[in-house]
Amino acid sequence: MHFVRALITNHPLANIAFVVVILMGLIAYSRMPREQDPEINFNWVNIITVLPGASAEDVEKRVTNPLEDAVRKVQDIKFVISSSREGLSNILIRFRDIPVRIFDKRVNDLRREIQNKANAELPVETEDPEILEITTSNGFPTAMVMLTGQANDEHLRSAARTIKDDLEQIPGVDSVLALGFQDPELLVEFDPSALAARGLTAVDLAGGLQGWFRDVFAGKVNTPEGEWLVRVSGTTADPELLAGFYLQPPGATDARTALDAIAKVRRGRDDPLQLAAMNGQPGVMLSVTKISYTNTLELVGRIRDYLERKNAVLAGSGLELHLTD
Numbered sequence: 484m485h486f487v488r489a490l491i492t493n494h495p496l497a498n499i500a501f502v503v504v505i506l507m508g509l510i511a512y513s514r515m516p517r518e519q520d521p522e523i524n525f526n527w528v529n530i531i532t533v534l535p536g537a538s539a540e541d542v543e544k545r546v547t548n549p550l551e552d553a554v555r556k557v558q559d560i561k562f563v564i565s566s567s568r569e570g571l572s573n574i575l576i577r578f579r580d581i582p583v584r585i586f587d588k589r590v591n592d593l594r595r596e597i598q599n600k601a602n603a604e605l606p607v608e609t610e611d612p613e614i615l616e617i618t619t620s621n622g623f624p625t626a627m628v629m630l631t632g633q634a635n636d637e638h639l640r641s642a643a644r645t646i647k648d649d650l651e652q653i654p655g656v657d658s659v660l661a662l663g664f665q666d667p668e669l670l671v672e673f674d675p676s677a678l679a680a681r682g683l684t685a686v687d688l689a690g691g692l693q694g695w696f697r698d699v700f701a702g703k704v705n706t707p708e709g710e711w712l713v714r715v716s717g718t719t720a721d722p723e724l725l726a727g728f729y730l731q732p733p734g735a736t737d738a739r740t741a742l743d744a745i746a747k748v749r750r751g752r753d754d755p756l757q758l759a760a761m762n763g764q765p766g767v768m769l770s771v772t773k774i775s776y777t778n779t780l781e782l783v784g785r786i787r788d789y790l791e792r793k794n795a796v797l798a799g800s801g802l803e804l805h806l807t808d
Contacts, residue, residue, distance in 0.1 A: 526579070526580065526586060528575075528578070529574070529615045530575075531615070536608075537570055538569060550601075553597050553599070560576055560579070560589075561578060630646060630767045635765040640664065647659050649789065650769060656773060656774070658772050663757050668752065669722060672746055673746035677744070677745040682738070687733065786806065
């Protein structure tokens with residue numbers, strides 16, 4: 484009643500101004516962007532470096548320690564935590580609570596120091612260090628997509644690769660990580676006694692196979708037709724061709740041993756670090772992270788629309804997509 488009495492006694496212009504303010508507030512609220520997970524930067528940076536086939540001790544000595552030396556050259560670091568395990572170096576850096584502009588500068592300094600150290604000291608087999616700023620966008624998945632099938636076979640894996648590529652093309656998606664995915668590999672199962680009988684060691688075998696899969700730029704050749712670039716490609720992953728590969732014992736000039744005489748070569752799958760299943764069906768989990776400052780609600784809506792369209796295509800194939808989170 485007091486509110487109605489105030490409206491009656493107020494000047495008409497005051498009532499009009501009151502209504503206008505209420506309407507503008509409602510319009511502004513309806514247009515205000517809503518975010519399920521607002522962007523927060525924790526001033527954490529993670530450096531991940533892969534050295535395939537190296538032991539934890541080798542990773543620490545040849546990768547982690549040199550990279551830590553590079554990290555010490557960067558200012559405003561609060562503390563550093565590192566871990567080394569087989570084939571993988573992980574360095575977690577916590578910067579001090581500094582302004583965003585200064586933090587961005589320090590991250591650029593860190594990238595430069597890490598790149599210089601990687602080019603100068605890390606083994607040639609080392610993959611390029613991956614430097615990741617940990618925020619609410621990339622530190623936590625925005626959506627979890629599950630692809631299930633009747634069997635853990637190539638049909639499931641092929642579809643998972645295609646769907647992963649499709650999800651990465653959706654606007655606002657930063658990356659998609661596949662969990663429970665078994666990558667193809669070539670297995671070389673050698674006989675140690677047969678290897679020793681021919682004057683060879685496991686190191687000789689590993690070095691020879693490494694040379695087989697290595698691409699080499701061999702320079703240029705001048706011909707009457709012009710200048711040609713020469714490149715030796717050794718990436719053939721055919722088990723039958725690899726079985727015919729010859730090894731030569733150190734110091735021997737005329738002794739050669741075919742790989743199939745000392746080892747069996749076959750196709751296989753690597754052991755997954757995680758296994759994914761849903762309602763008893765094998766599957767592949769796709770973890771989707773967003774680009775910074777992308778609206779989570781809108782992105783999840785686009786992902787849901789894609790899953791609906793894709794499930795219509797997959798109908799009858801034994802495969803199905805689920806948005807689990």
